[in-house]
Amino acid sequence: xxxxxxxxxxxxxxxxxxxxxxxxxxxxxxxxxxxxxxxxxxxxxxxxxxxxxxxxxxxxxxxxxxxxxxxxxxxxxxxxxxxxxxxxxxxxxxxxxxxxxxxxxxxxxx
Amino acid sequence: xxxxxxxxxxxxxxxxxxxxxxxxxxxxxxxxxxxxxxxxxxxxxxxxxxxxxxxxxxxxxxxxxxxxxxxxxxxxxxxxxxxxxxxxxxxxxxxxxxxxxxxxxxxxxxxxxxxxxxxxxxxxxxxxxxxxxxxxxxxxxxxxxxxxxxx
Numbered sequence: 001x002x003x004x005x006x007x008x009x010x011x012x013x014x015x016x017x018x019x020x021x022x023x024x025x026x027x028x029x030x031x032x033x034x035x036x037x038x039x040x041x042x043x044x045x046x047x048x049x050x051x052x053x054x055x056x057x058x059x060x061x062x063x064x065x066x067x068x069x070x071x072x073x074x075x076x077x078x079x080x081x082x083x084x085x086x087x088x089x090x091x092x093x094x095x096x097x098x099x100x101x102x103x104x105x106x107x108x109x110x
Numbered sequence: 111x112x113x114x115x116x117x118x119x120x121x122x123x124x125x126x127x128x129x130x131x132x133x134x135x136x137x138x139x140x141x142x143x144x145x146x147x148x149x150x151x152x153x154x155x156x157x158x159x160x161x162x163x164x165x166x167x168x169x170x171x172x173x174x175x176x177x178x179x180x181x182x183x184x185x186x187x188x189x190x191x192x193x194x195x196x197x198x199x200x201x202x203x204x205x206x207x208x209x210x211x212x213x214x215x216x217x218x219x220x221x222x223x224x225x226x227x228x229x230x231x232x233x234x235x236x237x238x239x240x241x242x243x244x245x246x247x248x249x250x251x252x253x254x255x256x257x258x259x260x261x
Binding site for chain 1: 204213218
């Protein structure tokens with residue numbers, strides 16, 4: 001059992017409902033009911049017809065709003081060089097081993 | 111005058127009530143129905159452009175209840191066409207009639223595929239989608255073989 005989706009309204013079509021129409025250019029349209037079919041025949045754009053799924057998506061009605069709110073911005077920590085010291089020098093100082101520092105201090109004391 | 115007297119009340123009723131119901135057009139395919147050939151054979155390409163649209167002359171249908179004048183044809187039925195002044199057999203491959211069976215689509219035009227007397231299609235390709243049940247029916251298998259898309 002395959003659930004089709006109405007080409008016009010976007011609703012699900014359960015078995016036993018709906019109508020399939022093949023147009024002259026060979027394209028197949030699946031309509032949920034005659035309301036959808038007649039609107040399509042009248043050339044009404046579903047994106048302007050208020051009750052269709054396409055309209056609601058275009059005008060962002062309903063559930064889409066909540067999804068967008070959940071995404072919050074994360075602050076990215078970014079480290080950079082300062083005017084007196086280049087980034088390489090900062091890294092070198094950071095990565096010094098404690099024994100190396102101890103040795104430096106010993107030298108300084110002497 | 112007598113006749114007028116009998117007519118008048120009914121016509122007045124008709125005007126005041128205006129009640130007559132109309133059925134949805136049935137779109138039966140029968141004699142003189144105009145039809146669109148969907149082959150890529152030469153006859154088909156010429157016949158669609160000819161001064162007269164291809165027309166059904168006779169429906170081969172094994173239904174003895176129907177009288178000769180009301181012989182109708184539907185999806186998958188064999189039919190005699192008049193194309194470009196010639197007579198040719200064909201099979202109906204898509205019709206505007208709404209068929210209330212599951213998974214059978216309705217088409218915007220009455221499509222037809224040309225056949226010779228043995229049942230072999232004349233063209234090599236069919237340019238329109240074909241209903242899917244053509245694959246399962248044995249006598250329509252030759253047409254399903256040259257079809258490009260199924261609906």
